[in-house]
Amino acid sequence: MGGVDPGLVGNRVGGLDDFDPPARHGMAVASDDQPGERTRPAILDHPCHRRGSLAGAENDGATPRWRRQVRGKHPLGQRRGDRGVEQRAQKRPFLAGTERLDHGLAHPDPIGQSGDKFKRRGRTGAMNFLGIDIGTSAVKAVLVDENQAILGEASTPIATAYRKPGWCEQDPEAWWQATLHVLAILAAQDAAAFAAIRAIGLSGQMHGAVILDETDAVIRPAILWNDRRAVAECAELEKRVPNLAMIAGVVPMPGFTAPKLRWIGRNEPENFARIRTVLLAKDYVRLRLTGEFATDMADAAGTLLLDEAARRWAEPAIAATRLDPSVMPRLLEGPAWSGMVRSELLAAWGIGHQVVVAARAADIPAGAIGVGAINEGDAFVSLGTSAQIFVARNRYAPRPQTLLHAFAHGLPDRWFEMAALLNGATTLDWLAGLLGERDAAGLVRRVEAGFQGPSGVLFLPYLAGERTPLNDPDARGVFANLDQATGPTDLALAVVEGVALAIRDAETAFGGGLAGGPIAMIGGATRSRLWMKVVASALGRPLLRLAGADVGPVFGAARLARMAATGEEAATVCTQPPIVEIVDPQPSLEAAYAERLGEFRALYRSLKRTRSSR
Numbered sequence: 001m002g003g004v005d006p007g008l009v010g011n012r013v014g015g016l017d018d019f020d021p022p023a024r025h026g027m028a029v030a031s032d033d034q035p036g037e038r039t040r041p042a043i044l045d046h047p048c049h050r051r052g053s054l055a056g057a058e059n060d061g062a063t064p065r066w067r068r069q070v071r072g073k074h075p076l077g078q079r080r081g082d083r084g085v086e087q088r089a090q091k092r093p094f095l096a097g098t099e100r101l102d103h104g105l106a107h108p109d110p111i112g113q114s115g116d117k118f119k120r121r122g123r124t125g126a127m128n129f130l131g132i133d134i135g136t137s138a139v140k141a142v143l144v145d146e147n148q149a150i151l152g153e154a155s156t157p158i159a160t161a162y163r164k165p166g167w168c169e170q171d172p173e174a175w176w177q178a179t180l181h182v183l184a185i186l187a188a189q190d191a192a193a194f195a196a197i198r199a200i201g202l203s204g205q206m207h208g209a210v211i212l213d214e215t216d217a218v219i220r221p222a223i224l225w226n227d228r229r230a231v232a233e234c235a236e237l238e239k240r241v242p243n244l245a246m247i248a249g250v251v252p253m254p255g256f257t258a259p260k261l262r263w264i265g266r267n268e269p270e271n272f273a274r275i276r277t278v279l280l281a282k283d284y285v286r287l288r289l290t291g292e293f294a295t296d297m298a299d300a301a302g303t304l305l306l307d308e309a310a311r312r313w314a315e316p317a318i319a320a321t322r323l324d325p326s327v328m329p330r331l332l333e334g335p336a337w338s339g340m341v342r343s344e345l346l347a348a349w350g351i352g353h354q355v356v357v358a359a360r361a362a363d364i365p366a367g368a369i370g371v372g373a374i375n376e377g378d379a380f381v382s383l384g385t386s387a388q389i390f391v392a393r394n395r396y397a398p399r400p401q402t403l404l405h406a407f408a409h410g411l412p413d414r415w416f417e418m419a420a421l422l423n424g425a426t427t428l429d430w431l432a433g434l435l436g437e438r439d440a441a442g443l444v445r446r447v448e449a450g451f452q453g454p455s456g457v458l459f460l461p462y463l464a465g466e467r468t469p470l471n472d473p474d475a476r477g478v479f480a481n482l483d484q485a486t487g488p489t490d491l492a493l494a495v496v497e498g499v500a501l502a503i504r505d506a507e508t509a510f511g512g513g514l515a516g517g518p519i520a521m522i523g524g525a526t527r528s529r530l531w532m533k534v535v536a537s538a539l540g541r542p543l544l545r546l547a548g549a550d551v552g553p554v555f556g557a558a559r560l561a562r563m564a565a566t567g568e569e570a571a572t573v574c575t576q577p578p579i580v581e582i583v584d585p586q587p588s589l590e591a592a593y594a595e596r597l598g599e600f601r602a603l604y605r606s607l608k609r610t611r612s613s614r
Helices: 006-010 085-091 111-121 172-189 191-195 231-240 244-248 257-267 269-273 281-290 297-301 315-320 343-349 363-371 426-435 440-449 488-510 529-539 549-566 587-612
Strands: 128-134 138-144 150-157 197-204 210-212 277-279 294-296 330-332 337-340 356-358 379-383 387-393 405-408 415-421 458-461 477-480 519-522 543-546 579-583
Touching (some): 128 172, 128 281, 128 549, 138 549, 172 191, 172 281, 197 363, 197 549, 231 257, 277 281, 281 294, 281 337, 281 356, 297 330, 297 405, 363 379, 363 519, 363 549, 440 488, 458 488, 458 587, 488 529, 529 543, 529 579, 529 587
Parallel strands (some): 128 197, 379 519
Antiparallel strands (some): 128 138, 210 277, 337 356, 379 387, 387 415, 405 415, 458 477, 543 579
């Protein structure tokens, strides 16, 4: 089994100090023969991994050669990818003679009809599925077999640039290079299992703005979900489309895609004039994998540009950004086929058969699919870079006044409500950096070792502003009740408690719409008993840690890949994983946090009044 260089854990791919989309980002893993020597996997040196180049092909630099569709002008309302099967078949020989499916994409001989044939062709006799998650802090991948057992995992950190206060950006090329890197790690771990991949599912951070020009080159760094610059543009969109909140499922907030696009139009008119395509994070990786422009309903839901009830682009909202609807990708349901992996990549990866790429879902809906939260009332808490409380719904019933997000689910004819919090477990990473700690995990272990009860310090975790239940992009992080005895572990516990109290505060937005009793928790924070104990006590309900809880979204992406490949129903694939542990609230902590919640809210209100009076 191939090893991964431990030094990569602290590395970050794709800084933005000198944004250069064509630049290649160096990555390395250790070989088994020489564990101490950092070597570049051969898979990454294949010519098709170089931007603007395919294996053995010349490229004049004018048009990235990984893009295989002919670009041109599109009349109003005609989406890229909506061309007929015959035209697509001419461009892709494997589409010739196939039928158009309900989701609008033709494909040859679905595995659901001939799975035995596909299994016989696999090198291991198996049929495996790959999930890829384009997260904010890292790109992750898992390889899953036919029994939904995880065969391998890999992760590569991603750099984020904060070029101005309130700005948050990443280089899309870094997502692609990190994707190649995690796949190289998986291939090194088990080449035979990797070669048996039949389908890929994608998940990723929501709400970003990736803009491409007429050659499909990235125009500027992607503006992320936690960017706060587009406040004025939210008010403009509400004025231009008064019923936007009912159409799009939530009131306009700066982190959504639409206000960012309007901000670019106002502040970077040269860049805005060059826009020919708007994509989300995981859809840019899809483009590099398949050459297709597409997105899924759940990720489109977070743009503020989707008619959630009708599950189609909302042209009045797009018009309010001053863009033409033709710049938007075609819409597919999560399990639908969005394209096939390019043959050049398959050759580089040593895969001798076609691999389908599912439309997939955004990170939180993908996490819901991963834990089986697909039916009315199914709920969970997600705590990773950000935090969410998710409740599945069987109909679209927006309540924008509550600041809940009512969005399309990653499966057809399903929706969800979500309390969205911008500040999750990464607040502890921020603190660890300030304190000069090597990592947040070590700080948490020290807190756990000396834990005797609630911290005397109170922390507001609003480093990136807040959505639910505040809709306040100007909210800020605050420590209160510091004294001379306050130490690093006191601050760390206060951060954990502050995030937990914010989750408890957001839960009130549901009113009576969130059933009592145990609830699942997913995300990286599930690796820590401290996080789970504090959140359970703040919520006053048991938390369920499920198998694979720490890789929920990427596991859900792998499930969507399976559904795309086999045609299986969601009820068959999207079951709840086994319960590994039940973490009950501690009565003493529950009482203390219930009292502390009042102080938490009062501190925020006081600081908001102070800001307003300036």
